[in-house]
Amino acid sequence: MVLNRTEAGKLLAQKLTQYAHRNDVLVLALPRGGVPVAFEISEALKAPLDLVLVRKLGLPGREEFAMGAIASGGIEILNEEIIDKLNISGSAIEKARDEQSIELARREKAYRGESNWPRYKADCIILIDDGLATGYSMRVAIEAIRNLDPKKIIVAVPVAAKDTLQDISVLVDETVCLATPEQFIAVSKWYIEFNQISDEEVNRLVQMAWKR
Known part of the structure; x- marks a missing residue:
């Protein structure tokens, strides 16, 4: 277990150091829960951050x-x-x-307001969420970013159901995950603190990343 999404993002970033300080990498978060995780990864890799919106x-x-x-x-x-x-x-x-x-x-x-999406172009896209249960939100996010024609798609999550991660792995070039519990119940069970993320918090973190 981890304390919260911020800690999860910092730990996950340690698994992605090969993508640090590169000008071809974009971190895309699935709001809302994926944003605090992705913010820490974006900070650690010195890579731009944007959102991919799914429901x-x-x-x-x-x-x-x-x-x-x-x-x-x-x-x-x-x-x-x-x-x-x-x-x-x-x-x-x-x-x-x-x-x-x-x-x-x-x-x-x-x-987004009137902004274009994505705000940045990149050949290597790292998709981030706070975890994978059924994986359908991530699946549709993968389909959405295929339209951007990236050369490489990476899915990185702190925790996932083992079968779901295996299914996702065949759709992308690389998956990175901290934990695949044998008895997966829910994403929230892997966090000590699993607070709701507000629109205001999403915008605050994204704006901080854009000003970097």
Whole structure:
């Protein structure tokens, strides 16, 4: 276990030192939880920081479990296996998609305003979140950044479900992870402090990184 996302980011940065002080590296965080982790990595590597905006599509009545995810630009990935197994209706999927699209648009305005995305160009992109459970948010983030045509995509997280990390590893060039617990329950269980991250905190950290 680690104390919080800040400590997790510092520990994860130690596994990424080969990417320090390079002008071809961009750190992309999945808000909100991935931002404090990514900020520490960005600081340690002296690499620019930006955001990739995604939203999980939660199961009806069990929103903490993903049946898919969406990203800016109309990108969507669905967990067809779980949708078929639980007989999730098309209307339920559409309802979740509509709700999360509204939140995605709100976050785009809150975090980016009129700025172009990404703010920086890079051949090597390091995707950061505070952990991987089902991995669908990360999957859709990977699809979103493929449109940027990077030469290398790295996924780095403090903790992950072992099977999820294996699934993600075939989609990218490299994965870096501090822990894959045998009995994975939830990302939050790996942290002593797992506070909610506000929009204000996201913007504060990103602005600090941009001013560096």
